[in-house]
Amino acid sequence: MVVDKHPTVSLLGGFTLCVDGAGFAVPMHSRRVLAYLALDKLSEHDCDRGVLAERLWPDAPAERSRASLRTALWRIRRASPSLIVGGNDRVMLADDVTVDVHHLRRDAERLLADAVDCPHERAQLMARNADLLPGWDETWLLLAREQLRQLRLHALEVAGRKLAAKGRYPEAIDVILTVVAEEPLRESAQAALIEAHLCEGNAVEARRQFDRFAEMLWSELSLRPSPELYGRVGTPVRADSNAGRQHADQRRASAGRSR
Incomplete structure (x- = not known):
């Protein structure tokens, strides 16, 4: 069996980090850093370290929040040096880290953009109804959760309408029922x-x-x-x-x- 050497960060249904094909436990502070950088990478290439520290430790003084960030990054690099890259001012999740949310977003965007049916992407979105980091009480997660939920539901709805327009009514009904069951x-x-x-x-x-x-x-x-x-x-x-x-x-x- 070939083991995927690329680290994997999973955020749907809960946080999971895999390194060299095996699950790896990191402290909560480090999970929060990885999760934030994974979601931030959907819109930004990298992140300012000061902004990251302020977002994750908003109630702490600047020096303490930056110290907490340094400790979290150190623990992440102990898990795998290839997870995080960056210098003194900016930091980012490495490009070869696999993130389940990135795949979900790409599947949804392809369904919305393509004029033809994308059965693989459609099946992936129908199967993935897990919440984004359930149980995490983080202000910066609220918008990301709602954006992802709306994108997925909208993509499935559009896919169902495309199938119906082609006369594939049983498939269309099956897809749209997925949306109706959730909303x-x-x-x-x-x-x-x-x-x-x-x-x-x-x-x-x-x-x-x-x-x-x-x-x-x-x-x-x-x-x-x-x-x-x-x-x-x-x-x-x-x-x-x-x-x-x-x-x-x-x-x-x-x-x-x-x-």
Whole structure:
């Protein structure tokens, strides 16, 4: 068996570092540095050391945060000298380090960019529904988590629509159901699923899906589906009862004060 000599950093579903094909444990401070640099590399080639120390230790004085960063980098280099490169002012994750989030992003971007179906990338995105570093309470992770989640769901939704446009309805429905299962209140995905059912000739299934979505949307958010979606299934738009409910609440409050 050939062992991959390139270090691997995994962030989906939890942090894992592999060196020479085997898992390697590093302290939490070092994990945070590796995770930050791995995500930062999606947009920047390298990172200023002062910025990195400030982001990871925002409540510590500058000298202490820089000392913590030096210790974390030293421990990372002990795990593998090829993980981190850089000088006194800037630092970066080495180019040959494999990161699962980078692969996921590339798969999603190819699905969005390509006019043809990309079955391998589509399968990879359907299988990867793990959260980004679950349990980590880091402010700098919030935006990265949401960006990655939205990119993946959008790519799958677009892939489902492309499959439906080619008449591959069973595959399209399977892909879009993945999105709906994770985000049941996402109307664009629900609309794509209903459209696929209609194009396949399953009007009853389309109406059943619409009714489930409408009931859930009202139950969770007191909202109705868009008029366009009502029209697509041939159902009259239901009036929003929020105004009437608010008026009744105001009358009850007025009656209580008058007593």
